[in-house]
Each structure stands twice: as structure tokens, then as C-alpha cells.
Amino acid sequence: MSKPMTKTQLVAAVAEAMGSDKKTATAALDAIAAVVSKEVGDGGTVTLPGLGxxxxxxxxxxxxxxxxxGETMTKAADKTVKFSIAKALKDLVNG
Known part of the structure; x- marks a missing residue:
């Protein structure tokens, strides 16, 4: 199993795919992360096409x-973040 891709490697790959510089790719990734965080934090859902x-x-x-x-206790209601994988990505991974 390979090592996970770092943010620096992801920025470089996105910059290359966009035909842009690393500064623009970093700004794009940070903007996507901010939008997803705000929407999900407000209780919404965000679809990332091709990912999930x-x-x-x-x-x-x-x-x-x-x-x-071994003590049993009551845990208060809370919220959690869920990521559902897109079928296209699942099919790609499973061949």
C-alpha cells in the first residue's frame, strides 16, 4: 500500500492538471475546503462530482x-460528518 498523498503533492498535481501555477491550485483547494466546511457545518450536503x-x-x-x-453511560445526541463514495469512483477502484 502506498503512502497517502500530501497536500503539497496534491497541489502540484492539481496545478499540473489545470495547467496553472501552484499558488492558483492552492487557492482553489482552500476555497473548496472552506465552502464544503461551511455548508456541512450548517447541516447541509455537498456533492463533489466524481468523488462523492x-x-x-x-x-x-x-x-x-x-x-x-465496563461502565455504561448515556452519550448525548451529536452530529457527525459522513462521506458517501460516488458509484463511478467505487467502480473505478474495484475494476
Whole structure:
């Protein structure tokens, strides 16, 4: 298994794919991250074409267990971020 791509490598790859410089590619990636963060933070959903969908899901109050002590406690309701992979990407990975 290969090492994960770093932000520097991603910026370089995006700049090359766009035929642009690294400064423009960095600004584009930062803008996408900011828009997705704001929308999902507000409880919305963002579809990234060809990649998948980022959404915010509410989780209800539930019983959890402390593995160290075995004590059962109630965890308050909270929100979590979910990423659903696009079918096209899933098919590409699975050949």
C-alpha cells in the first residue's frame, strides 16, 4: 500500500492538471475546503462530482460503554460528518 498523498503533492498535481501555477491550485483547494466546511457545518450536503457526497448527520442519544471500566453511560445526541463514495469512483477502484 502506498503512502497517502500530501497536500503539497496534491497541489502540484492539481496545478499540473489545470495547467496553472501552484499558488492558483492552492487557492482553489482552500476555497473548496472552506465552502464544503461551511455548508456541512450548517447541516447541509455537498456533492463533489466524481468523488462523492459530504453530509452532516444527526446521531441520537445512545448508551455507550467505557471499555476500561465496563461502565455504561448515556452519550448525548451529536452530529457527525459522513462521506458517501460516488458509484463511478467505487467502480473505478474495484475494476
Amino acid at each position: 457526497k459530504v453530509s452532516c448527520r444527526a446521531r441520537p442519544e445512545r448508551q455507550v460503554r467505557n471499555p476500561a471500566t
